[in-house]
Amino acid sequence: MNMLEVRHLKVWDxxxxxxxxxxxxxxxxxxxxxxxxxxxxSGKSVTCRSLxxxxxxxxxxxxxxxxxxEYLNQLSDKEMRKRRGRNIxxxxxxxxxxxxxxxxxxxxxxxxxxxxxxxxxxxIEEKMTKAMERVLLKHPMELLNKYPYQLSGxxxxxxxxxxxxxxxxxxxxxxxxxxxxxxISQFEVVEQLMGLRESTxxxxxFVSHDLGVVQKIADEVLVMRHGEIVESGTTQAVFSEAQHxxxxxxxxxxxxxxxxxxxxxxxDNMC
Amino acid sequence: xxxxxxxxxxxxxxxxFVISFLTFILINLxxxxxxxxxxxxxEVPQITEELIAQTREALGLNKPFLNQYTDWLLACxxxxxxDSYVTGESVxxxxxxxxxxxxxxxLVSSAAIIVLSIVLGVNxxxxxxxxxxxxxxxMSFLLTALPSYWLASxxxxxxxxxxxxxxxSGMESYASYILPVTVISVGYIGIYFRNVRSSMLNQLNEDYxxxxxxxxxxxxxxxxxxxxxxxxxxxxxxCMSIPIILGSTVVIENVFAWPGLGRLSVxxxxxxxxxxxxxxxxxxxxxxxxxxxxxxxxxAALNPKLRKEF
Numbered sequence: 001m002n003m004l005e006v007r008h009l010k011v012w013d014x015x016x017x018x019x020x021x022x023x024x025x026x027x028x029x030x031x032x033x034x035x036x037x038x039x040x041x042s043g044k045s046v047t048c049r050s051l052x053x054x055x056x057x058x059x060x061x062x063x064x065x066x067x068x069x070e071y072l073n074q075l076s077d078k079e080m081r082k083r084r085g086r087n088i089x090x091x092x093x094x095x096x097x098x099x100x101x102x103x104x105x106x107x108x109x110x111x112x113x114x115x116x117x118x119x120x121x122x123x124i125e126e127k128m129t130k131a132m133e134r135v136l137l138k139h140p141m142e143l144l145n146k147y148p149y150q151l152s153g154x155x156x157x158x159x160x161x162x163x164x165x166x167x168x169x170x171x172x173x174x175x176x177x178x179x180x181x182x183x184i185s186q187f188e189v190v191e192q193l194m195g196l197r198e199s200t201x202x203x204x205x206f207v208s209h210d211l212g213v214v215q216k217i218a219d220e221v222l223v224m225r226h227g228e229i230v231e232s233g234t235t236q237a238v239f240s241e242a243q244h245x246x247x248x249x250x251x252x253x254x255x256x257x258x259x260x261x262x263x264x265x266x267x268d269n270m271c
Numbered sequence: 272x273x274x275x276x277x278x279x280x281x282x283x284x285x286x287x288f289v290i291s292f293l294t295f296i297l298i299n300l301x302x303x304x305x306x307x308x309x310x311x312x313x314e315v316p317q318i319t320e321e322l323i324a325q326t327r328e329a330l331g332l333n334k335p336f337l338n339q340y341t342d343w344l345l346a347c348x349x350x351x352x353x354d355s356y357v358t359g360e361s362v363x364x365x366x367x368x369x370x371x372x373x374x375x376x377x378l379v380s381s382a383a384i385i386v387l388s389i390v391l392g393v394n395x396x397x398x399x400x401x402x403x404x405x406x407x408x409x410m411s412f413l414l415t416a417l418p419s420y421w422l423a424s425x426x427x428x429x430x431x432x433x434x435x436x437x438x439x440s441g442m443e444s445y446a447s448y449i450l451p452v453t454v455i456s457v458g459y460i461g462i463y464f465r466n467v468r469s470s471m472l473n474q475l476n477e478d479y480x481x482x483x484x485x486x487x488x489x490x491x492x493x494x495x496x497x498x499x500x501x502x503x504x505x506x507x508x509x510c511m512s513i514p515i516i517l518g519s520t521v522v523i524e525n526v527f528a529w530p531g532l533g534r535l536s537v538x539x540x541x542x543x544x545x546x547x548x549x550x551x552x553x554x555x556x557x558x559x560x561x562x563x564x565x566x567x568x569x570x571a572a573l574n575p576k577l578r579k580e581f
Binding site: 052056057092098099108160163 | 399487489
């Protein structure tokens with residue numbers, strides 16, 4: 001069953017008539033992880049934003065986005081807002097910038113959970129504490145009362161994962177969740193993302209240009225270049241028998257860069 | 272936070288001393304001999320060397336400079352700014368009511384400026400590039416460019432004379448505030464709302480706005496977060512605008528015959544009434560230091576990083 005189906009997605013800049021994504025169609029199957037890889041500016045993040053209808057002002061989109069048989073592109077703004085977070089969650093690249101710098105991080109969690117579930121303060125605290133312990137964040141209540149600049153990028157990333165655990169959406173869009181982190185934090189975050197998938201059974205759209213991480217987590221891969229999908233298939237197939245020369249080039253170069261990460265993952269498996 | 276406030280307030284005290292000293296020096300650098308000014312004001316027919324010497328003695332002008340300063344400062348701390356050279360009345364009895372009148376005008380104008388700048392700035396930022404945004408920006412450009420005395424005259428002619436809706440001058444009722452407050456505010460709003468607008472726009476591109484939206488938060492909640500982060504620059508400007516308006520109401524007060532500081536100070540400068548000028552400069556300087564401290568404190572409340580550094 002397809003959790004999400006995108007048909008003929010086109011995204012363009014209204015003013016300059018610059019087309020950012022030409023004609024993308026892909027499916028995300030229930031419980032699967034689909035990775036979008038490609039270089040910076042290839043349209044990966046724009047694709048993610050378009051799925052949530054959160055393009056920057058002046059950016060237009062057309063095409064169909066079908067989520068569990070429902071056409072997201074036809075929903076009213078209010079209905080669409082209800083889907084965000086609750087049905088389709090997002091995890092951003094830079095934890096440091098994903099939270100309001102002038103509020104303690106707990107404010108965002110509280111506001112989000114209250115918006116979707118209308119829980120009381122104690123209920124929210126209880127659920128958040130449990131989820132934060134699951135992603136190995138110690139002293140949850142203290143952490144929730146800290147400002148973003150007092151925490152590390154990895155911690156904030158895990159906090160986003162904890163919030164997603166509580167919301168348990170059907171789809172999680174992770175936009176380069178490991179890019180801004182050092183190797184050790186990357187490892188922890190990927191572990192937690194995999195845990196998140198296991199415990200909520202959600203589908204995941206994983207955007208990255210780190211093929212090492214992609215190989216570890218994804219079931220299927222889309223390769224994007226200049227706003228077009230140049231290759232798609234199972235992770236195994238794309239990595240071993242890539243058809244497009246660009247994919248072969250990516251695989252050969254990125255493998256060397258991802259060596260560190262792979263080494264850590266293997267060591268972990270041995271333990 | 273409480274500790275931060277106390278520290279900030281204590282730090283402003285040395286600054287106040289420096290300002291009072293500079294005020295005192297500047298007045299004493301003036302080429303006119305105060306004794307002569309007093310004698311002229313009393314319309315003494317013949318000013319002799321002997322008379323001047325006597326007056327200098329009476330005013331304490333023969334004491335060493337530092338003694339004069341400490342005497343003046345101690346008296347000032349008790350709100351005793353001396354007597355006017357011209358009328359002989361105590362300076363406080365002249366400047367106190369005038370200060371209060373100008374303060375009322377300033378505070379009402381500042382409130383109007385702050386509220387309207389934020390409302391216009393936020394609305395323009397959220398509707399960037401639309402007709403609303405463009406027309407508000409165009410209008411404000413026009414209004415800011417108008418000289419205030421011209422705008423004041425036009426408004427008196429239209430609203431007071433032609434329509435007979437509002438008083439032309441004085442401060443008899445609440446209605447008297449409408450015209451001067453409008454004229455003062457218009458210029459400032461045109462500049463400040465742009466500041467609010469552009470810092471809002473900067474914040475709109477931040478990741479936390481995207482994450483808030485992607486989490487399904489309402490636009491109202493997100494706007495409050497953005498506003499809080501974008502107001503930090505504006506708070507400093509708003510707080511500094513209060514003493515600036517306090518010191519620059521001269522034109523408006525003259526046009527609307529407002530019995531305030533601006534008119535009193537111009538009159539005193541023309542008649543070289545030093546004690547009043549001294550008190551005027553001192554009051555304004557204290558207002559600057561005070562509001563600067565207030566803006567630091569508000570910013571610390573808005574931005575946790577500022578608190579931490581202290």
